[in-house]
Amino acid sequence: MTKPPILLVDDEPDILFSLRGLLRLEFDLLTAESGSDALAILAQQPVHVILTDQRMPQMTGAQLLEQVQAKYPDVVRIMLTGYADIKAVIDAVNRGHIHRYLAKPIDPDDLLEILREACTLYQREVSRKELLLEMREYLSRTREVLSPAADGHAEVHSLVERAGEMLNRIHSLDTSK
Amino acid sequence: MKVLIADDDAVSRTLLQRYLEKWGYEVTAADGGQEAWGLYQQNPYPVVISDWMMPDLDGPELVRRIRSGQWQIYTFIILLSARSEKEDVVTGMEAGADDFITKPFDQEELRVRIRAGERVVTLERSLAEQNRMLRETQAALVQSEKMASLGRLASGMAHEINNPITSVLNNLAVLHRDTEGVLAILDVYRQGITALEQCAPELACEARRLEKEKDLAFFYNNLGKITDGMRKGLMRIRNIVHNLADFAHLDEAERKEVDINAALASVAQILQHDLSAKDLRLDADFQPLPMLWGQPSKLNQVFLNLLVNAIQACEPQGTISLRTRAEDGWVIVEIEDNGVGIAVADLPHIFEPFFTTKPVGEGTGLGLAVSYGIVRDHGGLIAASSEPGKGSTFCVRLPVAGSRPNEKHS
DSSP: OOOOEEEEEOSOHHHHHHHHHHHTTTSEEEEESSHHHHHHHHHHSOOSEEEEESOOSSSOHHHHHHHHHHHOTTSEEEEEEOGGGHHHHHHHHHTTOOSEEEESSOOHHHHHHHHHHHHHHHHHHHHHHHHHHHHHHHHHHHHHHHTTSOTTOHHHHHHHHHHHHHHHHHHHHHHHO | OEEEEEOSOHHHHHHHHHHHHHTTOEEEEESSHHHHHHHHHHSOOSEEEEESOOSSSOHHHHHHHHHHSOOSSOOEEEEEESOOOHHHHHHHHHHTOSEEEESSOOHHHHHHHHHHHHHHHHHHHHHHHHHHHHHHHHHHHHHHHHHHHHHHHHHHHHHHHHHHHHHHHHHHHHHHHHHHHHHHHHHHHHHTHHHHHHHOHHHHHHHHHHHHHTTHHHHHHHHHHHHHHHHHHHHHHHHHHHHHHHHHOOOOOOOEEEOHHHHHHHHHHHTHHHHHHTTOEEEEEEOOOOOEEEOHHHHHHHHHHHHHHHHHHSOTTOEEEEEEEEETTEEEEEEEEOSSOOOTTTGGGTTSTTOOOSOTTTOOSOHHHHHHHHHHHTTOEEEEEEETTTEEEEEEEEESSTTOOSOSOO
């Protein structure tokens, strides 16, 4: 099984190195030392989870995750933070930019567990979307098959239309939040 | 205003007293310098009018005695004398008199001269009061500034220390896990030692020698203990930093209504074991209190710290009193013990981080500093008074309304 790709962002190389050592066996790791580097990586390859420090020069973690949310909404966003950044974190959580925040220093076992959960969350979200897409295709194929025999299948037609409406409703629920 | 008259001549004394009382002064009359001195020592007067010539103790001597003492107030002294030579005036003023009136005195002159004295006394009083207030304000300012800069220091330090702790903690976890991996690999190789002996006996021999020399068995058995000890040490550092940050700034723990009496009761409940272990008596006097707006867990922490300290300060069979009352929009909590007390030199430092009188390793010296920070962030005050050998009282004042934040969501 392939390892899920995770992007780690921290301006301190020591922290990145220690995270790489800790996480390398279970995840496919990408690292960036700044927000702009992180965005460049995201533009090039798929990432399931992004874990970023809050306090970085130029772009803060919260600013980075705000952009990630806008451009790559499926990526699960986690912020690592020191004590003095609580206000920025609360702000980011309230505005929906991050899924979770972790206070430094985090217990390594907890971090592993949280990242596993995040990957599962990503996987579930993506699978759900794929499934929806599949159902949509299935429905349109059903419509095609039904359309030549126009008469006598009014009831079947309306059932298919209702299924289509339900799919639309699920879709609008997803996009409204 | 109170005036003390000293005159051995009954006629002149009565006359003086009558005038002064007519002008609204509160007069005490003494029939000589000795009596006046006795009265003054019991209770210093703001204005003294003394005759020069008195048989037992003359005017200039009375003046000298008054001036040589340390009194709470300034006394305006007028000397009365029939002698009006210039050198007499100089002698009298040099002894410390403020003014000089010749006998027989003119009523109007006496009146305005006493008025002038009264002005000086009033001025001096307000100056002293202002001076006292200034000193108090300055002391409070110095104290709060000191705590604030310690807070900033602690907060910055906490932040800076967390980064290296993070990477050390991660690296330690890597080291532990991967060393276990290496040992597992080594195990596999060691199982092949008999095969190795046959095809490369010198290699097998070297392996055996090294295993012994490096005491591999110890490492096998103790890897967990080694890394666990390091981990625990790091966690302790993390907790200290955490407490320091608590002192510096409250994290955004939830604020809600707090019943201080209930909080104290629950803290006392938690410490029941410690209380009975030392056979201490706990006297609780809880008055009805309004609900406070605050962080229950943080306030519990304050009361826990204070009560633990009180318990530790007490000798076996000692007594601890918990008192609460409401007063002018404040909730007041007093925790008093009859224990060892706090040394006078230590008292000004007890709220500073890392100040501890406990043996090294037994206290971090953060309990009271954290409590100070929590109470301050609730808009309250915490103060201690103590008498070595008799006990200490900690008083926490929390505002009922002042702490209710209106920027809950900024």
